[in-house]
Amino acid sequence: MRYYNLLKDYVECSNVLYDKVINLSNEIILFKPSIEGAWSIKEHIIHIVDSEINNFIRWKSIIAQPGSKCFVIEENEWTKNLKYEQEDIKDYLDVLKLLRKITFNYLLNVDEAEWNKNYFIHEYDGTTFCGCWSCFASPYSQPQNVSYL
Secondary structure, eight states: OTTHHHHHHHHHHHHHHHHHHTTSOHHHHHOOOSSTTOOOHHHHHHHHHHHHHHHHHHHHHHHHSTTEEEOOOOHHHHHHHTTGGGSOHHHHHHHHHHHHHHHHHHHTTSOGGGTTTOEEEETTTTEEEESGGGGGOSGGGSGGGSTTO
């Protein structure tokens, strides 16, 4: 399978992130640089998980309802209005690992020809994303991109 390594990295990234973050102190997790609009590590993690939930629905939509419009998150509004600082980061890390495991197990059995067959429309900017692989084209999908923590 051509996409096997991509899927494997996708799952591994959630494990790397979990291992890097789970034992950090609250002081470090909640720290925000003195830059206007800066986010804490916790806000970034919860944003990643919110995005992951959205991508989970996107790849399912690509398969179940090709050509459908996808839901779009306005990240700064979500972070501000949902009060991420009050959330339990471990719960979010657990959700990330579970969603990626479910995605891996499901997509591993999808015929590779199907990966590029269908699409969804990103209503926010009108972009058309082709194939399930577009849901994994994120910097959060690669283990090396979380290793700086």
